[in-house]
Amino acid sequence: MTQKLKILVILGSVREGRVAEPIGNWVMGAADADRDDLDCELIDLKQWDLPFYPHPKPPAAGDYADAKQIAWGEKVASADGFILIAPEYNHGIPAVLKNALDTVYAEWNRKPVAFVAYGGMGGARAVEQLTMVSRELQMAPLEGALHLQGVWNRREGGRFAADTREGARLNHLFDELAWWGKALRNARAAG
């Protein structure tokens, strides 16, 4: 049997009462229930507590400067793909999510990234900006993002109360992530 794909589900908000958390729990629950091909891990940037990028060397140099940057690089390196739970702040990317992306470099390369976004217009503009950034990080930003609307009153017991269409779209996103994740893992292994 093929080894499961390791997927990091990254919460793109550290705000108190963030909706990112119930949405992330919903994604994790759906993966646990429905996918035996994906091994998902929830990443809370609040616990990681990465500083605003402080080092003189750019992450692309690969010469990491402290234990936190090294540990974050190892965590990102361990994954075959990513799901970003992405709020939209002022038509752009939340700083905490952009900073996590900016903190390391090579570990993102040649891996797929899927977006589960929310906010005004379902986080559409945040996803467009994340698409530009993902390309520069040598990732494959996947089509078929979930743009969740009106999320603020749809929290139930720590989970997001998704409707049937959103559940189906999430499963489609898992399918795409699985296809790209396997394809690129095989290709990275082949060199």
Next chain:
Amino acid sequence: MTQKLKILVILGSVREGRVAEPIGNWVMGAADADRDDLDCELIDLKQWDLPFYPHPKPPAAGDYADAKQIAWGEKVASADGFILIAPEYNHGIPAVLKNALDTVYAEWNRKPVAFVAYGGMGGARAVEQLTMVSRELQMAPLEGALHLQGVWNRREGGRFAADTREGARLNHLFDELAWWGKALRNARAAG
């Protein structure tokens, strides 16, 4: 005599050895030497040390939650316009600059913002993303941004060694900022 326009020159990087600092000093020096209509203040986000936006209420609600957010709002409110010294990180906005923009809201409204950018392609993509974000903050993002290229070896004694063309472009940006700053200050005062 008309009161000088108060302009904040915001350093968009907190990296050790940041080029933003000599570029900011160059901008400050040029304003001091050549402009009796602009009262510029250098803002170092490293000293402000704002946290990744943590509060449940969005800044647009205007109900600020702690002393730091209140103080940052007062500083932004004191200004008639802004010059952002903007690096480009992975084809996007540095997290520390995005976070400063995201931390307050009303205090940015109906004011002009000018960009002095650097990085690959002179920070062109960071400026495009900042344009989208500025519009959502109800600012006027000014045309005529400075896109500084090859900046890393052009530091001289804490200042950026600009060429004649760049000096002329900066003065043009000051002109634009003065025009928009006065127009909008008058209009805000009129209600």
